Amino acid sequence: MSETCACLGCNVGATVPDFTLETYEPSKGDFGEISLETLKKNKKWTILFFYPADFTFV
Amino acid sequence: MGAEVLTVSRDTKFVHLAWQREEKQLANVKYPMGSDTTGKLAKMFGVYDDATGLSLRGTFIISPEGKLMNAEVNYYNMGRNIDELIRKFKANLHLAKFTAEGCPAKWTDEGDKTLKPSAKLVGRVHEALSK
Numbered sequence: 001m002s003e004t005c006a007c008l009g010c011n012v013g014a015t016v017p018d019f020t021l022e023t024y025e026p027s028k029g030d031f032g033e034i035s036l037e038t039l040k041k042n043k044k045w046t047i048l049f050f051y052p053a054d055f056t057f058v
Numbered sequence: 059m060g061a062e063v064l065t066v067s068r069d070t071k072f073v074h075l076a077w078q079r080e081e082k083q084l085a086n087v088k089y090p091m092g093s094d095t096t097g098k099l100a101k102m103f104g105v106y107d108d109a110t111g112l113s114l115r116g117t118f119i120i121s122p123e124g125k126l127m128n129a130e131v132n133y134y135n136m137g138r139n140i141d142e143l144i145r146k147f148k149a150n151l152h153l154a155k156f157t158a159e160g161c162p163a164k165w166t167d168e169g170d171k172t173l174k175p176s177a178k179l180v181g182r183v184h185e186a187l188s189k
Binding site (some may be wrong): 011012013014015016017018019021022023024025026027031032034036039040042043044045046047048049050051052053054055 | 060061062063064065066067068069071072073074075076077078080081084087088089090091092093094098099100102103105110112113114115116117118119120121122123124125126127128129134143147150151
């Protein structure tokens with residue numbers, strides 16, 4: 001059985017749609033927000049690092 | 059090195075605050091810790107696990123133009139090697155500057171041999187890398 005993968009993870013080379021996330025920023029000790037739009041405006045490379053859950057291991 | 063690192067899990071920003079404060083391994087964390095409570099971003103990147111509602115261990119490198127350049131996804135119990143991530147990031151920076159080059163498998167840093175694809179190189183990669 002095979003499924004067509006429409007997700008980005010399988011589409012290296014695709015343009016990433018804009019996204020916004022609420023954040024905790026340790027450097028400021030405060031909450032904030034980050035968006036891909038702002039990162040692109042600041043000409044930054046972005047490394048997005050997903051992990052299952054806080055207070056776990058590995 | 060100028061990249062914006064953004065970690066993401068389904069925990070709320072409040073749990074991120076508590077975790078960063080408690081776990082000594084995270085004491086030097088300076089990057090934003092993103093909160094994807096609905097799982098929408100995890101689904102967009104294909105790392106959302108329906109069975110658990112958690113995200114798998116995915117790392118994605120996005121260029122300043124918004125193009126997805128690299129994707130690595132591991133199952134829960136396998137950590138990602140940060141040296142490899144740094145290697146890939148440096149390769150991305152190099153290739154963004156030298157668009158006609160290629161970084162071969164053993165490339166790790168500026169100064170290492172790269173490949174310059176051309177008709178002359180066809181069938182001669184071994185010689186090019188052994189010089």
